[in-house]
Amino acid sequence: MPKHAKEMDALKAHLAKHQLKYTRQRELILDAFLQQEHITAEEMYHQLAKKDPHLGLATIYRTLNLFCEAGLAQARHFGTQTQYDNISHKGHHDHLICTDCGKIVEFENCEIEKLQQEVATRNGFTISTHRLELYGLCGRCRH
Amino acid sequence: MPKHAKEMDALKAHLAKHQLKYTRQRELILDAFLQQEHITAEEMYHQLAKKDPHLGLATIYRTLNLFCEAGLAQARHFGTQTQYDNISHKGHHDHLICTDCGKIVEFENCEIEKLQQEVATRNGFTISTHRLELYGLCGRCRH
């Protein structure tokens, strides 16, 4: 029994719905991905080089983008690179981002989420995910 | 009397402090920038091509980055591009995005902003901008 049966089922459902196939590479990348809070394609490429030296970087990009479409991941562009966040990792978390040093603090706030729901309802929307990023200076960089 | 005397003074102060010069290009780019809520270098390049066909893209990047250092702008990575936000522009708006039809609804919510401030303060951050996007289905696409 795999550790992440729920996410694997979600992926398989997405694949079936779109006539895509369940491949060895996708399973490999999913396993690695679900153990991370967030990761870049390049990082995953190096991690998986041990398990499968022939796994291509393009496949990793394609697969991480697939995870985004399947709702398992979310892409976040920071600096010159793209971070792929693992949505299932902890419930949902938002980010405080220091524009000077790049420091990232994660947080959760139920009240904000509640207000988001209200806004959505008022506009006839049904929310499935959201993204909230606060940009500014961290304590250290303000000086 | 220019419309944005305050911002122009702030820029001149920054230039003087760092032994930089006030050039025709910087003035041109500042004027264009202050009329926007946010803009990419590429967009500005096309806008300003009419006024100065020889203005280089590199100069626009350099100047927008200068504005960031001077505290007039803030860079935000959005999709594959960098958005330069006009800090002096008040009306910040957030987005409701339909994942099916792509419809975008803008909204503002003071309560959410207040809670964001609280979270930031609690973590020692000073916020200058933020980004909030709610993803889901709009009323029409839910059926």
Next chain:
DNA sequence: ATTGAAATTGATAAATCGTCTCAAGAAGAT
């Protein structure tokens, strides 16, 4: 199990975005 249509992969080429380089030109203090 075999077949065959359709999707996927790996390798690399290509595109994209932003920064760097450098000679020529402009700003501003004297």
Next chain:
DNA sequence: ATCTTCTTGAGACGATTTATCAATTTCAAT
């Protein structure tokens, strides 16, 4: 006006991500 320093424009460059395409794999139907 002169001289030093900074800035500019043009294109080269580097980093990251996507597109291309022949070979391979998946999977549903035999």
